[in-house]
Amino acid sequence: MAGGKKVKFSYSDTINVREGEELDKKTLLHYIRENLPNVPNGQLEIEQFGAGHSNLTYLLRVKSWEAVLRRPPLGPVAPKSHDMEREFRILTSLNPFYQTAPKAYHYSEDNTIVGSRFFIMERRKGIVIDTEFPNGVIYDNLLGQKISELMVDKLVELHQIDYTKTELLNISKPTGFMKRQVDGWIKRYELSKTDNIHGVDQLTKWMQENIPISPNPAIIHYDYKLNNAMFSEDFSEMVGLFDWEMTTVGDPLADLGVALAYWTQPDDPEQLKKGIGKPSVTTIGGFFSREQFLETYARKSGRDVSSIHFYLTFAYFKLAVICQQIYYRYYKGQTNDPRFAQLNQYTAILIHYALNSTKGM
Known part of the structure; x- marks a missing residue:
């Protein structure tokens, strides 16, 4: 293919x-x-x-x-x-x-x-891609570019919806969104903390002191990543997008930051690429780099993305906290799923990259 x-x-x-x-x-x-x-x-x-x-x-x-x-x-x-x-x-x-x-x-x-x-x-049918393509798909750079473009397009499309015409108007609070997010995820980290990770205090202080002024609010998926998307067999369209539990009305650049944090690339360090398993297919040559993803989003959405380093920093931290919360359940014996046994190590890696990203992409 x-x-x-x-x-x-x-x-x-x-x-x-x-x-x-x-x-x-x-x-x-x-x-x-x-x-x-x-x-x-x-x-x-x-x-x-x-x-x-x-x-x-x-x-x-x-x-x-x-x-x-x-x-x-x-x-x-x-x-x-x-x-x-x-x-x-x-x-x-x-x-x-x-x-x-x-x-x-x-x-x-x-x-x-x-x-x-x-x-x-509803059950949607198509192809979900994570660490490899299914048998029968012959990969080339054109396919990587096509999938990358679709990922950007569907994110831009989501952010263009008039949220005031949806139920999200009644279950979201866009005013003060980023401050609540930063403070809330710091609190979640403290409640699920198991290890002393070097640099956490420095990171949380930086985030609290550098919250940017948000653009106009939009509907945000807030867990936007390749393996939450489903594509048609010819990769001409995205036929499904899943895991909407974090969706709200808030800062669209926070959504973009999450997407970029998940979007690993070939020259990333091995620890970041592998995470808790195999590297994503986005580390294959031909997929957009994070910079290309960002530039394409900026061009198609018309939004100013000059403060993206803050959002990427926060996205790494948010992902670290999610991993820490899952590990906390394993640590406390609330689940025995072996996939969770080393998540504390990945939490530490993400904290490290969050600190690194304070300096810019």
Whole structure:
């Protein structure tokens, strides 16, 4: 599939359900038949989307009918995080204006069905790319450029939506957004702290003293990265964008900073490229560099991005705190997922790069 030319290939975006994360099929099947239309008679098959480290996401299938269920992770979770009702409301409101967001079908507060609150949404089909391309995709630089351009275009498109016409108007507070974000994520770090990491105090002080004046607010995804996107088989369009739990109305440059923090490139240090696994495909030659991503966004959005070093610094710190919160759950024995055992080391790496980025891209 050089440059996105369509060929036949085998690809699956799901895995068998991980041990300890199973759902009660009988209870769930009865519930979805009672609450969702057009569910046929037949056995319920459940698979899991295995890429995420936060919310648990499952594929539900009854014959030809398919849907996706999302619920919080197992064990205690941080206050105000993993809010299933809020994410459901976001998708319900946003889909008519931004159809890359899947349709939301149903929200449930009944903890007896899957052990927590949950919602069910549309199943989108396509290709999700993370650390490698599926078999049958022949990579070339043209394909890397095409995917990079799509990522920028869909971010710009999201930021252009009039948020006052959506439900986000009622569940967001754009005024004072960046100060609340900086103070809030510092507090989250302190509440989940396990190790003494050199430079944290210097970093948090710098962020509090250098908050820029934000541009006009926009709808921000706030977890915008390649493996949250789904592409058509010929890579001509983005057919899905997922993980909307952090979405709000706020500073669009904060969203851009998060996207850049995730967007690793070939000349990055190995520790940053590998993170907690294999390097992203964006480290292959042909994908945009962070500088090219930034310049393309600036040109297409018309926004001034001269203060991006602050937003990139904050994005590295925010990602470090997310990793630390997950590691804290592992450290406290609230989860035994082996993927989380070394996350404290990655937290320290991200703190280091946050400090580095205070000096500019």
